[in-house]
Every structure is written in structure tokens, then in C-alpha cells.
Amino acid sequence: MKIVVAIKQVPARDSQLRIASSAKWIEDADLSYEINEPDAYALEAGLQLKEKHGGEVIALCAGPARAAQTIREALAKGADRAIHIEEEEMGAYDPLAASRLLAAALKSESPDLVLTGLQSDDLGYGQTGVILAELLGLPHATIIMEVDTKDGGIRVKRELEDGWFQHVEMPLPALLTIQSGISKLRYATLMGIKKAKTKEIKRLAASDLGVSSANPSITLDRVYAPERTKQTQLFEGSPKEAAAQLVEKLKFEARVI
Amino acid sequence: MSAGILAVMEQRGGEWNRMSFETLAAAQQLAGELGTTASAAVIGRGVAGLAGELASKQLDKVYAVEHDLLQDYTPDGYTAALRQLVDRAQPQLVLFPHTYQVRDFLPKLATALGRVAISDVVAHHVESGQPVLVRQLFQGKINVDVRFAAAAPNFASLQAGAYRADRLADGTAPVENFAPQITSADIRIKPLELFRESQRAVDLGAAEIIVSVGRGIKEADNIPMVQQLADALGAELAASRPICDAGWLPMERQVGSSGQTVAPKMYLAVGISGAIQHLVGMKGSRTVVAINKDPNAPIFEIADYGIVGDLFQVVPELTEAVKKARAS
Numbered sequence: 001m002k003i004v005v006a007i008k009q010v011p012a013r014d015s016q017l018r019i020a021s022s023a024k025w026i027e028d029a030d031l032s033y034e035i036n037e038p039d040a041y042a043l044e045a046g047l048q049l050k051e052k053h054g055g056e057v058i059a060l061c062a063g064p065a066r067a068a069q070t071i072r073e074a075l076a077k078g079a080d081r082a083i084h085i086e087e088e089e090m091g092a093y094d095p096l097a098a099s100r101l102l103a104a105a106l107k108s109e110s111p112d113l114v115l116t117g118l119q120s121d122d123l124g125y126g127q128t129g130v131i132l133a134e135l136l137g138l139p140h141a142t143i144i145m146e147v148d149t150k151d152g153g154i155r156v157k158r159e160l161e162d163g164w165f166q167h168v169e170m171p172l173p174a175l176l177t178i179q180s181g182i183s184k185l186r187y188a189t190l191m192g193i194k195k196a197k198t199k200e201i202k203r204l205a206a207s208d209l210g211v212s213s214a215n216p217s218i219t220l221d222r223v224y225a226p227e228r229t230k231q232t233q234l235f236e237g238s239p240k241e242a243a244a245q246l247v248e249k250l251k252f253e254a255r256v257i
Numbered sequence: 258m259s260a261g262i263l264a265v266m267e268q269r270g271g272e273w274n275r276m277s278f279e280t281l282a283a284a285q286q287l288a289g290e291l292g293t294t295a296s297a298a299v300i301g302r303g304v305a306g307l308a309g310e311l312a313s314k315q316l317d318k319v320y321a322v323e324h325d326l327l328q329d330y331t332p333d334g335y336t337a338a339l340r341q342l343v344d345r346a347q348p349q350l351v352l353f354p355h356t357y358q359v360r361d362f363l364p365k366l367a368t369a370l371g372r373v374a375i376s377d378v379v380a381h382h383v384e385s386g387q388p389v390l391v392r393q394l395f396q397g398k399i400n401v402d403v404r405f406a407a408a409a410p411n412f413a414s415l416q417a418g419a420y421r422a423d424r425l426a427d428g429t430a431p432v433e434n435f436a437p438q439i440t441s442a443d444i445r446i447k448p449l450e451l452f453r454e455s456q457r458a459v460d461l462g463a464a465e466i467i468v469s470v471g472r473g474i475k476e477a478d479n480i481p482m483v484q485q486l487a488d489a490l491g492a493e494l495a496a497s498r499p500i501c502d503a504g505w506l507p508m509e510r511q512v513g514s515s516g517q518t519v520a521p522k523m524y525l526a527v528g529i530s531g532a533i534q535h536l537v538g539m540k541g542s543r544t545v546v547a548i549n550k551d552p553n554a555p556i557f558e559i560a561d562y563g564i565v566g567d568l569f570q571v572v573p574e575l576t577e578a579v580k581k582a583r584a585s
Contacts, residue, residue: 016553017398026399095364096373122395125376130332130364139445140332142361160451161357161514167449181502217373217411221389221402230545232560242564243574246546247582249562254544256466256523257490257582 001055004111005046005079006102006132007039009063009070010122023222025091035070038117042178044185046115047078049147056080058109062101064088068201075196076188082201083109085209094216095127102128103135104209113154114175118143129177140175141168145182261294261317262287263348265339267356268299268307269330276354278422280415283381284352285315285426290383296320296346297430300338302328308432315428320346326439332362333444338437339366343410345435350388350405355414357514367412374412375403377533379419396532397555417514417537459493459509461517466492466525469512469539470500473528473549473568477505483527486572489579492525497535513538528568531556548572 011017011031018027035043046057059074061067062085071082085101087093093101106114114136119126133140145165146157153171159179160166188196206212233249235242250257264284267274281297288295294317299307301323308321322342326334339362343351353359355377367374379400380391389402390413405411461467468487474480480500487494494510501511512519513535520541527548529535532555539545540559547560548568557563564571 011395014551017395019399026395094373096368096371099368124392124394124396125364126360127364127374127376130361131368134365134368140361140365141446143357159357159515162518163453163508163516164451165454166451168446169449170446181499215406217367217371217405217407218375219404219406221404223394223399223401226393226397226400226555226558228558230559230561232547232557232563234557234563234565239564239566239570239574240578242566243571243578246562246564246575247578250523250544250546251582254523254561256544257579 001049001053001113002058002109002111003046003049003055004058004060004106004109004114005039005043005074006060006114006116006128007043007070007074008036008061008117008120009033009067010036010120013037013121019223019225023224024220025223033066033070035073036117036120036122038119038121038178038180040117040185041180041182042115042117043074043077043079044183045147045178047186048183049113050078053149055112058083058111060102060105061085062087062098063090071201072196073188075199075201076192077186078192079199081199083204084201085204085206087206089213092213092216094213094218095125096131096217097211097213099128099131099135100211101206101209102132104211105204106136110173112172114138114173116175116177118177118180129175133175136175138173138175139170140177141170142177143179144176145179147176261296261346261348262291263343263346263351264295264297265351265353266297266299266307266311267354267358268301268304271303271307273307274354274356275422276356276417278425279417279420280352280354281311281314282422282425283415283420286420286424287350287352287381287388291386291388293349296348298322298342300327300335312430312432313427314430315426316430318346319430319432320435321432322435322437324437324439326441326444329448330358331444331446331448332365333446334439335362336366336369337439337443340369341437342435343370347410349409349411351410351412353412353414355416359414363412363414370410372407372410372412374414375405376414378413378415393533396530397536397558398553416533418540454508461493461495461510461512461519464493464519464521466490466523467495467512467519467521467542468492468525468527469495469497469529470506470527471497471529471535472499473530474500477503479569480505482569482572486525486527486576486579489576489583490525495519497529497532526556526560527572529556530554531559548575
């Protein structure tokens with residue numbers, strides 16, 4: 001099975017975020033970056049499918065030069081090769097244009113299965129996978145917990161709200177967005193890290209792919225800190241003092257204990 | 258010329274997804290602010306009854322989108338039907354509830370029409386006669402105003418709880434039956450029966466006090482410390498998704514969009530940053546208390562009381578203080 005996993009590099013989860021003076025994005029100069037966590041689960045699902053059914057896993061990433069680090073980590077975990085669409089100004093691409101980059105890079109690959117994470121931790125549109133499926137003309141299913149092969153196609157378990165699930169069958173090739181948290185993520189082994197250095201990373205530019213970020217369908221106007229809907233009473237001091245003040249309020253003001 | 262706001266309602270097997278009525282209320286509100294009209298659509302097979310319910314709302318029109326192949330949801334069937342409906346109704350803006358189902362087909366529909374949907378909207382304002390939609394970035398830590406740059410039709414999905422269904426205005430609306438052209442060859446996936454994995458032994462919805470634990474707890478071995486706090490308060494123990502995914506607490510104790518929705522008298526969140534998926538499951542709680550090391554964690558945006566600090570130091574002290582208060 002030839003599996004492509006789309007991955008994105010995003011600011012690390014515990015980053016202290018500051019609004020840029022332009023108010024168009026955050027200050028990104030001194031942030032550290034990591035793989036978008038939902039994509040790490042998509043990669044894990046891809047690697048497990050390869051282990052079960054054979055084939056290859058190709059990591060696909062659109063991002064600036066620094067994203068090479070995240071790509072190398074995917075290779076170290078077991079991806080066979082990678083495609084890096086090098087674009088320093090990904091922020092100018094709306095989700096459709098960004099997906100067009102990914103789709104164009106896949107034109108010569110004809111994968112059996114394309115996997116993406118559920119959503120990104122930074123923009124959080126949760127759309128790239130489904131847009132990519134439409135651009136590639138593939139059937140898709142989202143928020144997938146399990147993937148099995150069946151009659152030359154696949155049978156997947158899809159999560160719905162409120163504890164409900166559903167099995168869905170579809171032919172290959174297809175695209176799936178993978179639910180986070182469904183498996184334990186592997187670490188790269190020393191051998192894996194060593195091997196990654198010899199694996200192929202194909203570098204493409206947006207101009208090679210004939211995709212531009214011009215004429216977006218949606219534009220980000222302004223980013224800002226959310227207004228608090230509630231006035232939170234914060235308790236300071238030592239843990240003991242703070243706990244005592246909180247209990248006092250819960251007992252006499254909120255009257256819940 | 259295109260005009261009007263269209264709310265696409267969600268139903269399954271003749272039962273409404275209640276979030277749809279928040280979307281309908283938002284459509285009415287936006288229509289008022291933009292000086293246009295609101296309409297609604299319901300999609301499926303045998304939806305005349307549901308369409309009839311919508312006919313008692315203040316709407317320009319109710320579309321009953323009927324086809325045998327729309328009996329069970331598929332992204333292919335829904336996209337085909339909605340493309341044709343949008344072509345017929347010519348709305349300027351189409352609104353959806355941000356459900357798992359909408360997340361499954363809306364990006365496909367928008368792409369097919371060369372548009373990008375603005376997903377998971379929490380609020381809006383109107384500037385120079387144009388809607389500006391508010392979304393959250395970085396799991397709720399930052400907000401962003403987003404505008405449509407493309408011509409009509411445009412698309413957006415609304416987060417649970419962002420709009421109030423009780424603001425819905427009554428009226429009368431004509432029902433128009435709409436039969437899209439769909440063939441079975443259009444539908445590439447085969448949906449099977451819905452199922453649940455286990456009976457729920459724990460009904461968190463009935464608990465008066467809930468102590469809920471998140472990623473900040475770091476290891477399964479630390480859960481008993483939070484259990485002791487719950488015991489001292491006479492509370493049920495719950496968790497955010499990562500804790501249940503890791504198997505540290507059973508899935509039936511999960512609060513959030515994929516778990517249970519709760520509204521207790523007090524919800525005490527320990528080491529939970531407050532991702533949207535969690536907040537939608539608990540933001541109706543009367544009193545929210547948060548203990549978190551990050552003062553910018555989104556959970557503090559909805560907390561009444563909070564302690565910014567190391568939960569491993571705060572929780573044992575809090576347990577002792579609660580015990581003392583309850584004994585006196």
C-alpha cells in the first residue's frame with residue numbers, strides 16, 4: 001500500500017504566544033516548532049498500516065525551510081521518503097490554496113491512501129484533509145479510529161459525537177483524517193535517526209507546482225487576545241493560602257461546598 | 258442576484274441535532290443585521306415533518322431536500338444535494354452547525370464551488386455591511402477576525418453554544434420541496450449502522466460537583482491525588498480526552514464534544530487547558546474553578562475562580578482545606 005501522510009509544523013504546544021505588532025499573526029521569531037500533534041497520529045496510523053500490509057509511507061509537508069526538522073523526524077520514525085514543498089509564506093495561503101499545493105505535489109505519486117491529522121493546532125480549520133480529497137477526486141472519511149482492508153478497499157471506524165461510532169466502507173484510493181489519541185506514538189530509534197539521513201527528501205517550490213496564494217477566498221483580518229467572558233477571581237500566595245482563599249469563596253460566595 | 262442567509266439544519270433518522278437551532282437563530286440574527294432574509298434547509302429522506310416544524314419559524318423559505326439516496330448521510334450525497342440547492346436558492350451566506358458531520362462534508366462542498374468555509378465560528382460582527390466572523394486559534398488561546406474575500410455564496414460553521422437557540426423568532430414560512438439529481442454512482446462510500454461501544458455506567462450529567470483532570474496531571478500514578486480531592490468534595494471524577502485516550506480513566510468519564518456534556522453546580526478543572534472540544538462539554542456549569550500553571554490557558558476565560566500554580570502542590574492543599582471546611 002502506498003501511503004502519503006500530510007504533516008504540518010506548528011509552534012510547540014506550550015509556547016507562550018504573543019500577538020505580532022502587525023496584529024496579523026503571532027510573534028514567531030523565537031518560538032520552537034514541532035509536528036502538529038494530530039498529524040503525528042496520522043503518521044503513526046500510516047506506519048502501522050505499512051507494517052501490516054507492506055508498501056511505503058511518504059511524508060508530505062508544505063512549510064518553510066525550518067519544517068525540514070519535522071520532516072527528518074518523520075523519516076526517523078519510519079517514513080520511507082518525503083516531499084517538502086518549501087514555502088516561506090504559508091500564512092498567505094488560505095486552506096484551499098494550501099491544499100492545492102499538496103494536491104499538485106501528489107500528482108505524480110498516485111497513492112493508495114492519503115492520511116492527514118484531524119486539524120492543526122495553530123489555525124485549527126480542520127479542513128485540509130477533506131479539501132485535499134475533493135481536489136484529488138478521492139472518497140474520504142473523517143475522524144477515523146481504525147482502518148482495515150476489505151475486498152480491495154477499506155473499512156474504517158469513524159467517530160461521531162456523544163459516544164457513537166460508525167463503520168464506513170470505501171474503495172481505494174481514498175483519503176482519511178485520523179483521530180488523535182487512538183494509539184501510542186512511537187519514538188524515533190537511534191537506528192531510525194541514522195537511517196533518516198540517507199532517505200530522500202524531494203524539494204519543490206510553489207512556483208514549480210503552479211500554485212499561488214493570490215486571490216484567497218478568506219482573509220485573516222486581525223488577531224487578538226480573547227476577551228474574558230467572566231471576571232475570574234484568582235487567588236495568590238502559597239498553595240496553602242490560595243487553597244484556603246478558594247475554599248472560603250466556594251463555601252460562602254458560590255455556596256457549592 | 259444572490260441574497261439571503263441559508264441555515265442548513267442537521268437531522269439523523271428524523272431527530273434534530275439540537276445545535277441546528279442555534280444556527281437557525283444565528284441566521285435570523287445575521288439576516289436582521291445585514292438587512293436580508295433567512296431561510297432554512299433540511300436534508301434527508303422523509304423530512305416533510307421536520308420541514309413542517311421549521312415552517313413555524315420566522316423564515317423566508319424552508320427547503321425540504323428529499324432523495325432516497327439521502328436516507329443515510331454520505332459526504333458525496335450531501336455535497337451533491339447542497340451544490341444544487343445553493344444553485345437554486347442563491348444565498349449569500351450558508352450557515353451550518355459545526356458538528357462532526359458538517360466537518361466531514363462542508364470543506365468538500367466549499368471546494369467544489371471554489372470557496373473556503375470559515376469553520377468553527379464563535380461570534381461575529383458586521384462592518385460596512387459585511388459579516389466579520391470570529392474564530393479561535395491555538396486551541397482557544399488567540400482570537401482572529403476572518404472575512405470572506407470571495408463573491409457569494411460563502412460558507413461558515415458555528416461552534417456549539419456560540420448562538421442561543423432560545424432567541425429563535427417564530428413566524429410562518431412556506432415549504433419548498435427540492436429534489437436534487439443524485440445517482441447511486443455518485444456515492445462512493447458505504448455507511449453502515451451506528452453503534453456505541455459500551456453502556457454508560459457513569460452518568461456525569463447527574464453529578465452536582467465534578468472534578469475533572471487533564472494533561473497537566475502528567476502520569477496515571479498521579480490520578481489518585483485528584484480522586485482524593487473529588488472524594489473530599491463528594492464529586493464525580495471526570496477527565497478531558499487525552500486522559501481517557503491514554504487509558505488512565507475510562508472513556509465514560511470523558512467530558513467534551515466526543516464525550517459527555519455536563520452542567521453541574523461546580524466544575525473544578527485540574528490541569529485542563531480548555532481546548533474548545535472540552536469547553537463545549539462543560540461551559541454550561543454554574544461555577545467553574547480552574548487550577549493550571551499557565552495563566553493564559555483558555556480555561557481561565559470561563560472560570561469564576563482560579564489558582565495559577567503547580568497542581569501537584571495546590572491539589573493536596575485544596576483537599577485538606579475542603580475537608581476542614583466540610584468538617585466545620
